[in-house]
Amino acid sequence: MSALAQAAADGMVVTKRNLIKIKRIPDLLIFSSIQPIMFVLLFAYVFGSAINVPGVDYKEFLMAGIFTQTVAFGSALTAVGLADDLQKGIIDRFRSLPMARSAVLVGRTTSDLLNNVLVVVIMSVCGLLVGWRIREGLLSAVAAYALLLLFAYAMSWVSATIGLTVRSVEVAQSAGFIWLFPVTFLSNAFVPSERLPTVLRVIAEWNPISAVVASLRDLFGNVAPNVPVGDAFPQQQPVLMSVIWSLLLLAIFVPLSVRRYRAAATR
Amino acid sequence: MANTILAEGLVKRYGAEIRALDGLDLEVAEGTVLGLLGPNGAGKTTAVRVLTTLLPPDEGRATVAGLDVVRDAAALRRIIGLSGQYAAVDENLTGFENLDMVGRLYHLGRRPSRSRARDLLDQFALAEAADRPVKTYSGGMRRRLDLAASLVAEPQVLFLDEPTTGLDPRGRLGMWEVIASLVRGGTTLLLTTQYLEEADRLADSIAVIDHGRVIARGTADELKTQVGGDRLELSVGHTGELAKAADTLRAVGSGEPVVDEGSRRLTVPISDGSGVLVGALRRLDAEGIEVLDVGIRRPTLDDVFLALTGRAAEELDEEPAPAGRGRRGR
Numbered sequence: 001m002s003a004l005a006q007a008a009a010d011g012m013v014v015t016k017r018n019l020i021k022i023k024r025i026p027d028l029l030i031f032s033s034i035q036p037i038m039f040v041l042l043f044a045y046v047f048g049s050a051i052n053v054p055g056v057d058y059k060e061f062l063m064a065g066i067f068t069q070t071v072a073f074g075s076a077l078t079a080v081g082l083a084d085d086l087q088k089g090i091i092d093r094f095r096s097l098p099m100a101r102s103a104v105l106v107g108r109t110t111s112d113l114l115n116n117v118l119v120v121v122i123m124s125v126c127g128l129l130v131g132w133r134i135r136e137g138l139l140s141a142v143a144a145y146a147l148l149l150l151f152a153y154a155m156s157w158v159s160a161t162i163g164l165t166v167r168s169v170e171v172a173q174s175a176g177f178i179w180l181f182p183v184t185f186l187s188n189a190f191v192p193s194e195r196l197p198t199v200l201r202v203i204a205e206w207n208p209i210s211a212v213v214a215s216l217r218d219l220f221g222n223v224a225p226n227v228p229v230g231d232a233f234p235q236q237q238p239v240l241m242s243v244i245w246s247l248l249l250l251a252i253f254v255p256l257s258v259r260r261y262r263a264a265a266t267r
Numbered sequence: 268m269a270n271t272i273l274a275e276g277l278v279k280r281y282g283a284e285i286r287a288l289d290g291l292d293l294e295v296a297e298g299t300v301l302g303l304l305g306p307n308g309a310g311k312t313t314a315v316r317v318l319t320t321l322l323p324p325d326e327g328r329a330t331v332a333g334l335d336v337v338r339d340a341a342a343l344r345r346i347i348g349l350s351g352q353y354a355a356v357d358e359n360l361t362g363f364e365n366l367d368m369v370g371r372l373y374h375l376g377r378r379p380s381r382s383r384a385r386d387l388l389d390q391f392a393l394a395e396a397a398d399r400p401v402k403t404y405s406g407g408m409r410r411r412l413d414l415a416a417s418l419v420a421e422p423q424v425l426f427l428d429e430p431t432t433g434l435d436p437r438g439r440l441g442m443w444e445v446i447a448s449l450v451r452g453g454t455t456l457l458l459t460t461q462y463l464e465e466a467d468r469l470a471d472s473i474a475v476i477d478h479g480r481v482i483a484r485g486t487a488d489e490l491k492t493q494v495g496g497d498r499l500e501l502s503v504g505h506t507g508e509l510a511k512a513a514d515t516l517r518a519v520g521s522g523e524p525v526v527d528e529g530s531r532r533l534t535v536p537i538s539d540g541s542g543v544l545v546g547a548l549r550r551l552d553a554e555g556i557e558v559l560d561v562g563i564r565r566p567t568l569d570d571v572f573l574a575l576t577g578r579a580a581e582e583l584d585e586e587p588a589p590a591g592r593g594r595r596g597r
Contacts, residue, residue, distance in 0.1 A: 006374070009371075010371075010372060013368055013371045013372055016368075017357060017360060017364075017368055020359060020360055020364060021357075021359040021360075024359045024360075024400055025359065088355065089351050089352075089355035090355050090356075090357060092316075092321060092349075092351055092355055093349070093351065093355040093356075093369075093416065094372070095320075095321055096319050096320065096321060096344060096347070096349040097344060097369065097372045097373060098341065098344040098345045098372075098373060098374070099372040099373075099374075103372075
């Protein structure tokens with residue numbers, strides 16, 4: 001078997017192991033589904049009654065933001081899962097086996113991606129129930145979901161690097177989440193970024209989250225017609241920008257986290 | 268006989284201050300068991316990590332079965348088994364799933380991996396619990412499973428890092444039996460332990476390590492001979508009588524008495540067995556000291572450790588050790 005096929009096979013063995021955990025502890029799945037449902041309902045009915053985005057139902061405007069925010073927050077799972085394995089000595093066992101050095105990370109990010117797929121399905125159903133609609137046809141919608149999951153996968157690798165760096169579950173639980181608050185809120189996820197003060201507006205325009213959110217609004221057909229689209233490149237080309245951002249994150253954090261993994265036991 | 272494990276001058280530093288390994292030399296002949304004996308923090312786990320490719324040494328070199336632990340790490344991982352200090356098994360998986368996963372990661376193939384898993388579960392008396400999640404296992408069962416996981420690929424060389432730490436006495440005895448039967452099968456084994464009795468029972472030869480280097484080596488008997496003759500050991504009824512009893516023993520013994528306040532126990536090396544015992548009891552009786560328990564025993568490895576380091580094996584941990592500082596600071 002070629003080295004690559006072997007690495008893929010090892011990655012699948014670890015993925016399967018992670019999925020068994022979800023099967024054995026169904027509470028994990030229940031709680032990771034409650035969060036997106038809660039977000040949809042809270043934002044739709046609490047913010048929805050206070051925030052007014054001209055020309056579009058706020059719930060419709062909001063869904064792209066909630067989708068993106070939820071998968072971004074979901075990426076923190078990767079950090080927690082890896083820190084847990086490190087703490088329990090399971091990574092030591094893996095590192096003493098003649099398996100691919102990438103397998104533990106590939107396995108973890110893959111099982112977290114599958115978890116994300118489920119979360120996205122639940123959110124979509126929930127969104128449809130509160131009045132969100134897909135208005136641009138099937139192909140566009142498929143592209144939107146694919147883009148969202150690509151971004152989620154890239155974020156998972158960022159989180160993997162964090163988890164292997166902090167090394168303890170308790171720290172990973174906060175370190176994996178905390179940076180996501182400014183990153184998701186300093187974007188166009190919940191309010192049009194045009195209303196932000198200049199510095200924040202520029203940050204929001206170039207924020208990868210904004211690119212993904214704008215892409216989803218385009219592809220699902222949830223654009224607010226009366227909100228002007230900014231002149232900045234990411235707003236003109238959000239889909240292209242989302243792909244670039246995702247690939248860039250992968251290009252940086254895949255090698256970085258593999259390096260972290262190799263060094264993980266060196267203390 | 269060829270050395271299966273050979274380590275020369277291994278050094279591993281953590282930061283500028285700590286030398287976890289400070290010039291460690293080890294030799295383990297093929298098919299024998301080396302007991303690496305030392306207190307917490309002596310460098311036992313670090314030594315195992317270097318020898319199992321988890322950690323590159325800063326200086327020195329080591330080979331296992333002729334393979335260099337740094338240069339040939341990937342090839343080496345195929346022929347070694349490691350069972351760590353805490354049971355590194357996945358508690359959400361069943362015993363069978365754990366072993367099958369390890370088998371697949373050794374690339375045994377689907378069927379051989381499964382049948383190997385079942386065989387090992389039988390061998391380690393885990394067959395009944397095989398399809399239950401590991402979180403329902405007792406501590407002893409987890410350790411046995413962890414050991415089984417290290418044997419999946421029938422390794423030539425096995426490393427067991429404190430295999431019985433944290434087990435209750437029954438679990439420990441069970442583990443000893445399992446390890447003893449493995450050893451009869453001819454596996455080369457490096458075993459770390461802080462239990463002197465364990466090294467005595469399982470190892471062909473013992474290396475005592477402290478502050479990252481070997482401070483004594485030999486068979487259990489050789490080490491005991493190094494420490495000298497028999498011990499008179501007794502316990503007194505009241506803590507207040509310890510000092511007086513120690514004075515008495517100093518007079519009859521051939522060395523300084525060791526006092527353990529917690530158990531109100533005193534130990535003193537003696538040269539002439541029964542004569543000293545009678546003499547000591549007479550003196551203690553004359554002093555009016557209540558003696559609860561008294562006996563003569565051969566030196567244990569605890570005495571060896573005490574004689575070599577000036578500390579009992581259990582009392583150390585983070586405590587500063589005057590005897591060791593000089594060695595460490597180079």
